[in-house]
Amino acid sequence: MSGKDEAPEYGDIPGTYVFDGRHSRRGYHLNMFCMSLNRQENREVFRADEAAYLKRYPLTSAQRQAVLERDWLGMLRLGGNIYYTFKLAIFDGLSMQNVGGQMSGITEAEFKNMMIAGGRPYKEDQQVSAAGGCADG
Amino acid sequence: MSGKDEAPEYGDIPGTYVFDGRHSRRGYHLNMFCMSLNRQENREVFRADEAAYLKRYPLTSAQRQAVLERDWLGMLRLGGNIYYTFKLAIFDGLSMQNVGGQMSGITEAEFKNMMIAGGRPYKEDQQVSAAGGCADG
Amino acid sequence: MAKITAGVGTSHVPAIGAAVDHGKTAEPYWEPLFSGYEKARQWLAEAKPDVAIIVFNDHASAFSLEVIPTFALGVGAQFQPADEGYGPRRVPPVEGHPELAWHLAESLILDEFDMTIVNEMPVDHGLTVPLSIMCGQPERWPFKVIPLCVNVIQYPPPTGSRCYQLGKAIAAAVESFAEDLNVVVFGTGGMSHQLQGERAGLINEEFDRDFLDGLTADPDALAQIPHVDYIRRAGSEGVELVMWMVMRGALNADAKEVYRHYHVPASNTAAGLIVLENG
Amino acid sequence: MAKITAGVGTSHVPAIGAAVDHGKTAEPYWEPLFSGYEKARQWLAEAKPDVAIIVFNDHASAFSLEVIPTFALGVGAQFQPADEGYGPRRVPPVEGHPELAWHLAESLILDEFDMTIVNEMPVDHGLTVPLSIMCGQPERWPFKVIPLCVNVIQYPPPTGSRCYQLGKAIAAAVESFAEDLNVVVFGTGGMSHQLQGERAGLINEEFDRDFLDGLTADPDALAQIPHVDYIRRAGSEGVELVMWMVMRGALNADAKEVYRHYHVPASNTAAGLIVLENG
Ligand SMILES: [Fe+3]
Ligand SMILES: [Fe+3]
Numbered sequence: 001m002s003g004k005d006e007a008p009e010y011g012d013i014p015g016t017y018v019f020d021g022r023h024s025r026r027g028y029h030l031n032m033f034c035m036s037l038n039r040q041e042n043r044e045v046f047r048a049d050e051a052a053y054l055k056r057y058p059l060t061s062a063q064r065q066a067v068l069e070r071d072w073l074g075m076l077r078l079g080g081n082i083y084y085t086f087k088l089a090i091f092d093g094l095s096m097q098n099v100g101g102q103m104s105g106i107t108e109a110e111f112k113n114m115m116i117a118g119g120r121p122y123k124e125d126q127q128v129s130a131a132g133g134c135a136d137g
Numbered sequence: 138m139s140g141k142d143e144a145p146e147y148g149d150i151p152g153t154y155v156f157d158g159r160h161s162r163r164g165y166h167l168n169m170f171c172m173s174l175n176r177q178e179n180r181e182v183f184r185a186d187e188a189a190y191l192k193r194y195p196l197t198s199a200q201r202q203a204v205l206e207r208d209w210l211g212m213l214r215l216g217g218n219i220y221y222t223f224k225l226a227i228f229d230g231l232s233m234q235n236v237g238g239q240m241s242g243i244t245e246a247e248f249k250n251m252m253i254a255g256g257r258p259y260k261e262d263q264q265v266s267a268a269g270g271c272a273d274g
Numbered sequence: 275m276a277k278i279t280a281g282v283g284t285s286h287v288p289a290i291g292a293a294v295d296h297g298k299t300a301e302p303y304w305e306p307l308f309s310g311y312e313k314a315r316q317w318l319a320e321a322k323p324d325v326a327i328i329v330f331n332d333h334a335s336a337f338s339l340e341v342i343p344t345f346a347l348g349v350g351a352q353f354q355p356a357d358e359g360y361g362p363r364r365v366p367p368v369e370g371h372p373e374l375a376w377h378l379a380e381s382l383i384l385d386e387f388d389m390t391i392v393n394e395m396p397v398d399h400g401l402t403v404p405l406s407i408m409c410g411q412p413e414r415w416p417f418k419v420i421p422l423c424v425n426v427i428q429y430p431p432p433t434g435s436r437c438y439q440l441g442k443a444i445a446a447a448v449e450s451f452a453e454d455l456n457v458v459v460f461g462t463g464g465m466s467h468q469l470q471g472e473r474a475g476l477i478n479e480e481f482d483r484d485f486l487d488g489l490t491a492d493p494d495a496l497a498q499i500p501h502v503d504y505i506r507r508a509g510s511e512g513v514e515l516v517m518w519m520v521m522r523g524a525l526n527a528d529a530k531e532v533y534r535h536y537h538v539p540a541s542n543t544a545a546g547l548i549v550l551e552n553g
Numbered sequence: 554m555a556k557i558t559a560g561v562g563t564s565h566v567p568a569i570g571a572a573v574d575h576g577k578t579a580e581p582y583w584e585p586l587f588s589g590y591e592k593a594r595q596w597l598a599e600a601k602p603d604v605a606i607i608v609f610n611d612h613a614s615a616f617s618l619e620v621i622p623t624f625a626l627g628v629g630a631q632f633q634p635a636d637e638g639y640g641p642r643r644v645p646p647v648e649g650h651p652e653l654a655w656h657l658a659e660s661l662i663l664d665e666f667d668m669t670i671v672n673e674m675p676v677d678h679g680l681t682v683p684l685s686i687m688c689g690q691p692e693r694w695p696f697k698v699i700p701l702c703v704n705v706i707q708y709p710p711p712t713g714s715r716c717y718q719l720g721k722a723i724a725a726a727v728e729s730f731a732e733d734l735n736v737v738v739f740g741t742g743g744m745s746h747q748l749q750g751e752r753a754g755l756i757n758e759e760f761d762r763d764f765l766d767g768l769t770a771d772p773d774a775l776a777q778i779p780h781v782d783y784i785r786r787a788g789s790e791g792v793e794l795v796m797w798m799v800m801r802g803a804l805n806a807d808a809k810e811v812y813r814h815y816h817v818p819a820s821n822t823a824a825g826l827i828v829l830e831n832g
Contacts, residue, residue: 005702010780010781010784010785011779013752013781013784013785013789014751014752015750015751015752015753016631016749016750016752016782016789017750017785017789018708018747018789019706019707019708019795020380020708020709021349021376021377021379021380021708023708024376024618024707024708025349025376027371028393030616031613031617032617032618034613035617035618037612037638038613038614038635038636038637038638039636039637040640043638051494056783066676067646069688070821074752078750079560081613081706081747081749082748082749082750082789083612083613084613085704087613087637087638090637090638090639091638094821095568096568096748096821097751097820097821099630100748100753100754102750103750103751103753103755104750104752104753104754105751106752111753111754111821114754115754115756115817115818115820115821117743117815118756118758118818119754119755119756119817119821119823120747120752120753120754120755120756120819121756122745122755122756122757122760122786124640132811142417145405145507146502147501147502147506150473150502150505150506150510151378151472151473151474152471152473152474153307153470153473153505153510153550154470154510155429155433155435155505155510156427156428156429156470157429157430157659158429158628158655158656158658159655160429160657161339161428161429161655162628162651162655163543163550164311165339165672168334168338168339169338169339169340171334172334172338172339174337174359175334175357175359176357176359177357180359193468194468210471210472213470213471218334218470219469219470219471219511220333220427221334223469224358224359227358227360228358228359232289232541233288233289233469233541233542234541234542235471236474237469237474237475237542238474240470240471240472240474241363241471241472241473241474241475248474248475248542251475252475252477252539252541253539255479255539256466256475256476256477256538256539256542256544257473257474257475257476257477257539258465258477259466259477259480259481259507262338278722339672340671340672340673341620341622341625341669341670341671341673341674342669342670342671342674343669344623344662344667344668344669344785345618345667380708380709383623383710383711383712384707384712386711386712386714386715386718387667388623388624388666388668388711388715389624390620390621390623390666390669391620391707392619392620392621393618393619393620394619395620420768427668428660430659430662430663430666431662432662432665433662433663433665433667435666436667439665473655483830532668
């Protein structure tokens with residue numbers, strides 16, 4: 001199916017969903033839904049009935065479920081981009097550290113403490129998760 | 138006022154309003170009004186009361202008058218761009234030859250015949266109008 | 275491997291589209307123009323491209339002065355005909371080729387062309403009239419289309435040289451796409467015409483014929499024509515011809531002319547058409 | 554004659570703006586960051602620029618996936634703070650400099666950069682947080698601003714090399730503007746951070762310090778860092794640092810560092826700031 005004959009050079013970076021064309025195509029409507037929350041009137045309608053509001057966007061059922069369940073990692077795997085999905089976190093009143101903790105499997109407090117201690121260390125060989133990377137979800 | 142210290146190289150071309158930045162700034166709202174006629178609902182409102190519709194756009198009074206009088210050359214001189222102002226001609230059901238004739242001071246039939254005869258001839262030194270060019274209106 | 279096999283240069287005058295849409299192509303005014311299109315249509319029917327990259331400009335339809343991209347590449351799956359003031363043309367929607375288009379976008383940006391990537395845009399006569407010219411009135415357009423929209427309304431458009439270089443980068447990008455695809459590139463707009471001002475109606479047949487000749491004789495020289503020369507000699511709207519330079523750049527240096535047609539007038543424009551093939 | 558006199562590189566973390574807006578800058582968490590900004594603010598107050606060209610990225614505020622410009626230059630007279638989901642920041646509107654901005658647009662396009670010209674766009678934290686960092690909370694921003702918005706969200710962003718070249722072209726364009734203007738260029742975003750995925754929270758202080766050193770020691774080498782290196786070593790959002798390369802390119806080769814500050818963390822980002830001056 002794909003016209004590309006090789007894996008992208010960033011394909012081996014663990015726990016990282018590079019928002020390339022393939023990813024962007026998959027997540028187009030999911031991200032456009034998230035962006036719609038920039039508008040106060042949309043936030044109100046979404047707050048009143050999330051599932052009804054989501055019908056405005058042709059999401060896959062997996063995407064719809066990931067939104068309703070606030071499955072932050074799931075949204076990324078289904079084509080979400082963090083700048084878009086974070087609109088939903090803003091809507092929920094969550095901080096970037098909270099969501100960062102949820103995506104990396106630790107609590108918000110643990111995440112904050114990790115950052116205060118200098119952040120997640122970079123190591124050439126780091127392997128934060130076998131499930132990460134750019135593979136299809 | 139101007140940060141530019143020289144006349145543009147296209148400044149001596151007669152009867153020609155190059156849509157550069159200066160021109161575009163002057164005609165911004167005039168052109169945005171014209172573009173709004175792409176939408177059927179806007180066309181209907183404009184048709185019902187032209188002057189009232191124009192109040193939606195912060196036009197200068199000279200621009201407003203040029204629109205109401207269908208002064209095609211005046212619109213160009215006030216920052217209009219032909220692709221935008223032609224939306225108004227489409228609204229009026231006018232052809233490009235009709236408007237071309239009006240701008241060059243001949244009838245639609247004369248303009249059509251000029252085109253059938255090969256168009257307005259290009260001559261290095263042509264001087265179709267002293268009033269043309271890119272000078273401020 | 276995908277491959278660019280040919281290029282088409284053609285005017286995209288709205289009145290040509292209207293003549294098709296309203297069944298006027300056999301009328302005396304239009305017949306000389308349309309009879310000259312026949313051979314190009316036959317050529318296209320035999321060439322059977324899978325995808326056409328259509329280089330065109332938007333005429334205050336999809337884009338306004340709010341946001342003016344120099345090069346906008348359409349990566350969407352479908353593009354609807356625009357309402358230009360009299361309702362959308364009743365032509366089929368344009369089917370995109372998102373996979374090749376995204377490949378182009380990525381490749382071109384990494385190749386240091388500053389593309390605007392566009393998922394949603396209606397397409398106006400700039401794109402649909404060339405389809406009508408080359409394909410007539412089919413139920414569906416016979417190939418996928420990747421719209422490449424160039425700003426030529428707000429001065430300055432990209433230079434002819436930049437357009438030519440973009441064409442070369444497009445050729446390289448297409449050839450690095452693994453799927454077998456027969457790709458044709460359309461350069462549209464022009465030829466000499468001026469719609470605006472006291473000089474409206476300008477036509478410069480000599481300029482146009484030199485330009486058509488130059489596409490095979492010396493495209494490098496053609497790419498050096500500055501905007502002021504286009505505006506002065508080919509009319510303020512004749513600068514649309516820079517879009518033909520994208521098409522030319524996408525072909526091999528030794529591409530051959532297989533057909534041309536030139537007719538004055540179509541509305542108030544000199545209508546030209548050329549077909550070039552890679553050897 | 555207009556002249557670029559200095560450059561500022563700074564992170565643009567939204568939480569920094571929130572700390573300013575909600576009066577938290579003296580709290581223990583924020584104090585070490587903000588105390589390091591003091592000298593830069595003093596420098597700016599003395600430098601008294603007339604215009605700042607602020608290179609930033611939009612974060613799904615003005616632009617969406619519908620239309621993704623690689624380089625969007627704001628030529629409007631005013632830009633309002635964007636609603637990013639919690640209402641617009643209560644900071645002054647940003648006053649543009651349409652005359653210089655249009656001059657830049659024309660000059661850059663003729664210099665073969667494929668700019669998108671933008672008249673209307675709300676500006677988000679990417680632009681307003683650097684203003685807060687450098688200016689605090691004035692009634693009005695003390696200089697005009699030309700927003701230069703770079704795509705760094707949709708892969709691929711423009712290469713570091715392309716950004717560096719754009720900076721050089723901006724310098725040439727500014728110097729051909731006749732009015733006397735003191736112009737400063739801001740490069741914003743970064744430094745190392747990753748917001749997304751299982752690897753969220755990545756910080757690479759060594760990368761960041763090398764980057765800050767390289768801005769004066771060997772910017773040509775810095776400009777060659779490929780995207781994959783940024784993503785791997787500085788985190789997926791660390792690639793924002795290409796925007797600092799526009800700033801660096803706009804300065805003279807021998808520009809001097811006059812101040813720097815580096816602090817971890819600001820939210821989940823390594824916050825860096827550097828001031829460079831032309832000799
Ligand atoms: Fe056109
Ligand atoms: Fe950012």
